[in-house]
Amino acid sequence: MKVTIWINGQRREVPSGTTLAAALAGLPGRRSVGGEPRAAFCGMGVCHECRVSVDGRAQQRACQLLVQEGMEVDCDA
């Protein structure tokens, strides 16, 4: 089964049961405090590198969230 999520305003179909970090793999992510590109690193909720804004709530760890129908994700927040 697939769910529809919105990544930076772009529609994307992803398998349900997937974590958001897994769904975002390979896509451009946030920038570090020094302006470097960063993406999921530890994969298990420890390093906070995968944080994104989800449905308007900032600083959420994408690796600790399952994708939900209609989820709106802002990767650069």
Added chain:
Amino acid sequence: MRERSVDIAIVGAGPAGLAAADAAMAHGASVALLDDNPLAGGQVWRGGRVAPAFAALAQTGSAHYLPGTRVVATPVAGQLLLEDASGAHHLYYRKLIVASGARERLLPFPGWTLPGVTGAGGLQALVKNGMDVRGQRVVLAGTGPLLLAAAASLRAAGADVLLVAEQTDWARLARFAKGLWRQPAKLAQAIALGWELRGTPYRAASYVVAAQGTGRLQQVRMQLAGREVVLDCDWLGVGYGLLPNTELLAALGCTLVNGAAVVDRTQQTSQPHIYAAGEATGIGGLDKALLEGRIAGLAASGQHAAAAALAAQRARHLHFVAELAHCFSLRPEIAQLAQADTLVCRCEDVSLSRLQQYGSWREAKLQTRCGMGPCQGRICGAACQTLLGWSDIGQRPPIQPARLATLALSPAPLSTEALP
């Protein structure tokens, strides 16, 4: 504000936490089983692949099971301040079992912050959680049996695993393999893994020197038994073994030795009513976690004879803990990989050369913000310990970043420690 009271609170719904819940609930104890992850199973059974015996314990919607819930603080004895997606709540307990598992030891090398570079277990976790790696070129490196398990998961998901680089040498690997004869279950696993991984190159005395790429990983520079090789790849997973997650135990005042909780024969920590089980008491894998979880669950629910009867079985697991640590100890080159401009603290972008100006973790924190970002030193703390020999790595509450509304619920100041 929600409040709840239980006989036994269990933090961590991996193998140890599930085994503890199973043992305690069979005796009629009321239990709250909570986990930061959205699905039960911990790292081994990640993605909800819980062993059938425990599947009913971790059903979404069960009254006792609280997924997606993190411990923010331990305001007073017998109380946890929790936060989930819907808000904050207090949980009161008579006994607490901490089965907080482990994380990877992730050490800096040039290029380790590039997207596409992850932990080795980290990459495995992402794949178990549904990441699409079909046809992607992957290099795995670091140390320990987890590299092989990660390689098997990656291959099963359709990745092209170019190489598995183990930093320890063949002599130590041989010693480790010989020790597996004492543990038939682990030997069987190793043989099965060997079969699944046929055709994947495995190199000992080999390690990553640097990751390279513009904006993203494109190449990895490796030392393969003394020979330098450059490989093009899409993903690089590097992990130097596991470290117990002890932040909650430390906040509760439990004694730690060598980064792991000290427990007695019933898994009780130095604090009465607080137990620890699984990787939090020392890295030893699934069988140890299941046994310790069961002992803790029995002891916490008053089944002392049954708990004592299992204590003798722990000995061979403790032998395995020591063997694992010895056979996969780090070669000195690993601590020399980071260059002056390599970032050590990824949250606050603090380079090695800036940290080298200070003599301690505390001083470096105050001057550079190292360890003060969202991960609160969970990654760079171990790096500073390995690279700089700093031993005073410690955290303050809150245990996890939390919303202000959650912190406002804490009845006491989160830290009674004097500010510097």
